[in-house]
Amino acid sequence: xxxxxxxxxxxxxxxxxxxxxxxxxxxxxxxxxxxxxxxxxxxxxxxxxxxxxxxxxxxxxxxxxxxxxxxxxxxxxxxxxxxxxxxxxxxxxxxxxxxxxxxxxxxxxxxxxxxxxxxxxxxxxxxxxxxx
Numbered sequence: 556x557x558x559x560x561x562x563x564x565x566x567x568x569x570x571x572x573x574x575x576x577x578x579x580x581x582x583x584x585x586x587x588x589x590x591x592x593x594x595x596x597x598x599x600x601x602x603x604x605x606x607x608x609x610x611x612x613x614x615x616x617x618x619x620x621x622x623x624x625x626x627x628x629x630x631x632x633x634x635x636x637x638x639x640x641x642x643x644x645x646x647x648x649x650x651x652x653x654x655x656x657x658x659x660x661x662x663x664x665x666x667x668x669x670x671x672x673x674x675x676x677x678x679x680x681x682x683x684x685x686x687x
Contacts, residue, residue, distance in 0.1 A: 557591070558653065561575070601636060601640040612625060639675065
């Protein structure tokens, strides 16, 4: 499980395309891993999706989606808003720093267990999120 941060300028593209772009391959991610999304500068996790695969951008797909080139693409699925957005550090038992800096932070195993046990990964539909 990892928290990825994205800007307000790109969050719509990330959730619409269920794609995240990076400068390098993430070392510890595997298909099926949970990806949590947060806005840069915010501590609140608001969205969840599942990693399908990691691949290189050989066809300039990121240029079309994000307006600039990124060498690595994370293809995901099931991107949904969380029922209740949360601040990871409010639930961490590991002592790990989940502050708002940086573009990514891996969630420690014991902290994953806590947020799962508390039901914090529950999602809601886009219709419910958008109030339609």
